[in-house]
Amino acid sequence: ASPGSASGSASSFYIRDDSFRKVRDPSLPPEINPDKDEHRVHQNVLLSSVDLIAAWHNNGIKSKLRFSGTEEHGFDSGDKDIVAVAALNLETTIRAWDLTTRFGRQTRNTGGVLGRFDGGLVSWQASPFVRFNTVAGSPVERRKDTPFKDDKYFYGASVDFGPFWGGLETSLFAIEQRDRSWRDRQRIGAVLR
Numbered sequence: 001a002s003p004g005s006a007s008g009s010a011s012s013f014y015i016r017d018d019s020f021r022k023v024r025d026p027s028l029p030p031e032i033n034p035d036k037d038e039h040r041v042h043q044n045v046l047l048s049s050v051d052l053i054a055a056w057h058n059n060g061i062k063s064k065l066r067f068s069g070t071e072e073h074g075f076d077s078g079d080k081d082i083v084a085v086a087a088l089n090l091e092t093t094i095r096a097w098d099l100t101t102r103f104g105r106q107t108r109n110t111g112g113v114l115g116r117f118d119g120g121l122v123s124w125q126a127s128p129f130v131r132f133n134t135v136a137g138s139p140v141e142r143r144k145d146t147p148f149k150d151d152k153y154f155y156g157a158s159v160d161f162g163p164f165w166g167g168l169e170t171s172l173f174a175i176e177q178r179d180r181s182w183r184d185r186q187r188i189g190a191v192l193r
Contacts, residue, residue, distance in 0.1 A: 004056035010049065017043040046073045062093045070143065084143035086116070098125035105140065105147065111158030112175030112187050116140040118147040119154075131160040139177070151180045169193045 019040050024031075048071045055064045068087040074080065089104030103120045111133055119137015126132055136155040138148045156175030163169050170192050177185040 003058065004054070006052070006054040008050065008052035010051075012046060012048040015043055015045050015047060016041070041076060044075045045079070046075070047071075048073070060095055062095065064091045065089075066091070082144050086143045099123070100125075108135065110160075110171055110173075110191060111135060112156050112173040112189060113154075114139065116143070117154075129161060129164070133158045133160065135175075152184060153178055154185070 019042065021035075021038050050067070050069055052067045053064065055062075057063065066087050066089055067085075069083070069085045072082040072084070074082075085105055087105055087107065089102050089106045091100065091102040093100045100123045101120065105116065105118050106121070107116045108121065109115060113135055117137040117139050119135065121133065121135045123131055123133045134155075134157050136153070138150070138153050140147075140149075154175060154177035156173060158171050158173035158175075161170045161172075170190060172190050174188045175186070176183065
């Protein structure tokens with residue numbers, strides 16, 4: 001196997017959404033001042049996406065860098081270009097310790113984490129069936145949000161068990177989210193998959 005690799009993709013889509021509304025009595029003459037709301041353009045954009053992954057390894061360490069972003073260019077007057085980053089993170093695994101870290105913008109839907117966030121995750125595979133995780137970061141509502149935009153942050157820990165009996169996995173977790181000095185969310189729970 002080679003010590004490194006890179007792959008990626010780029011795409012662009014033109015999206016246009018129009019609506020037409022016309023109610024006219026054919027027995028009447030044509031209107032001199034037509035209704036401006038008869039035709040509306042709801043969306044007129046060019047959406048471009050780039051996804052890149054680079055991976056490298058040596059005898060003791062395996063790393064991966066991931067980037068996924070979009071740019072939305074509006075063609076109508078007053079439209080602003082929107083640049084958004086869905087993912088930008090570095091993941092490293094130290095093989096001798098079965099320890100994995102991932103820092104940056106990422107998505108996680110287990111251990112009490114609710115989707116995309118900016119922050120870090122540390123996971124230790126203690127045995128083939130037990131993994132310990134700690135996580136901390138700031139939730140990201142929209143891809144276009146800047147890192148740590150709000151004064152919201154969270155921290156938590158979880159233990160994953162499995163897979164057992166052909167795929168059953170269980171996670172026990174505790175997580176707390178703060179909004180400035182207020183407790184925004186606090187959960188202790190379990191997930192079965």
